Amino acid sequence: MKAYLDIETSSDGRITVVGMYRPSKDLKQLVLPNITSQEILDFLNDAEAIVTYNGDRFDLPVIYKHLGLDLMGCFKSLDLMYDCWEHNLYGGLKKVEKKLGIHRDLPDMNGYDAVKLWSKYETRSDRKALEVLLKYNEEDVLNLCILEELLKAKKVED
Template sequence: MRIENSFIPVRGVGETTERRLWENGITHWDEFDGSVVGSTLADRIETFIDDGRTHLERGDISVFADALPAASRWRCYENVSDETCFLDIETTGLDASCDDVTTVSLHRGSETKTFVKGRDLTANRLERELAESALLVTFNGQRFDVPFLETCFDVDVDVPHVDLMYPCKKIGLDGGLKAIERELGIDRDRPDLSGRDAVRLWREYERGDEGSLETLVEYNRADTRNMEPLLEIVADRLHESVFEAATAGD
């Protein structure tokens, strides 16, 4: 599903109205003709479409991400999949005011990068990487990863953001990232490791164990890589239940 199939970013258009548009054959901006809805809302939708095309031509999806509910921002992904950055961090604890970020992994395209505290993990590096991304994808990053980075590195993470936890809940996938991976059959090399192990591994590295850092980095990288197939599965299921269910009779 692409942004051009969406009408709920328009003020006054909720899921019920959007579904009514789809059921009447208006499944794409190109098909909107002012019917089905009243004239005031039709004018608003036409303005949204005109402005939306300009934003998409510029490669800017922020206006759509800001207007979409958190559980619906997955709709932005197909438009910018090649420029999507999957991000995960590891920390020494849960309090950004006193704990540290130890590693940050970013997966974009076919490349995964990991930055390590005391080596190459800096505010400038993070800002450069995020500036190259059209969409940021995390799991529980809205409440944890992003605020942690903003506090610890004094950066403003303003990239349009999909927190996978919310669309997962929309299709009944509850629990943490690794529990959902197991349910969907997404494999990782060390399924036994947890966030608590990540803290332990960092402490062992600080005491001189380079092998513990290697394990920590691989654990962190697996989180980012696995979010890509997870998002694709979730987007496919939501596309089927949200969009295809409404257009089945077309």
């Protein structure tokens, strides 16, 4: 069983949201200050692999740096960015999603917007900003499943 993971960070590099999805456990989002190694490991327990987009270079090293949790050492990592490159699909997750027709409710939002939303939440206790940030993270995480399926289908076509 695979687990899908995406993080959001603040302007100073702190992890603000960890979104994780497993079909058998549904979606779980941890929000600062409630992000702990134990919470992540409890959710990922017995997963065969962690699926990310650019996670080998960003999400997983940031988790290691801030929490001391070596997910690449504990689990097989499947970074879909490299699979995309094999099919000449370059750019960030949102750009690839557009090319493949993957739907988003928040199509114009990006990582910088996520940082600004966190700042609004943290400095002004803006609950709406947090809700939008969590929706953005949810789409990042759940769209990894769709992207993975489309890439599998492309391999069959090739």
